[in-house]
Amino acid sequence: MMDQEPNEIVNSLKEQISELISLYKKSKEEKESLIHEKLELMEKIENLNRDKEELDHQYNTLKLAKTFAANSGDSQEAKVKINRIVREIDKCIALLNR
Secondary structure, eight states: OTTHHHHHHHHHHHHHHHHHHHHHHHHHHHHHHHHHHHHHHHHHHHHHHHHHHHHHHHHHHHHHHHHHHHTTTOHHHHHHHHHHHHHHHHHHHHHHHO
């Protein structure tokens, strides 16, 4: 009887260890899957941000064009806006040159 009890304990421990190893492998696979999904989502976010920036740029260009079209008779206002845009571009160039 003494021999049986230690064998049962050993067998029980082996089963528990096997179960733990199985759970570990499953968790590891799940983690790798989640990492892959995270990278895909980060790439999608990056693409959406680029799309948004491009759309913002197009919107601002369109808004500016509409302003010029609406005020085509008022050349002084157009000159002021163009000068403002040129100053902004000059500031950007100065920042880039730093």
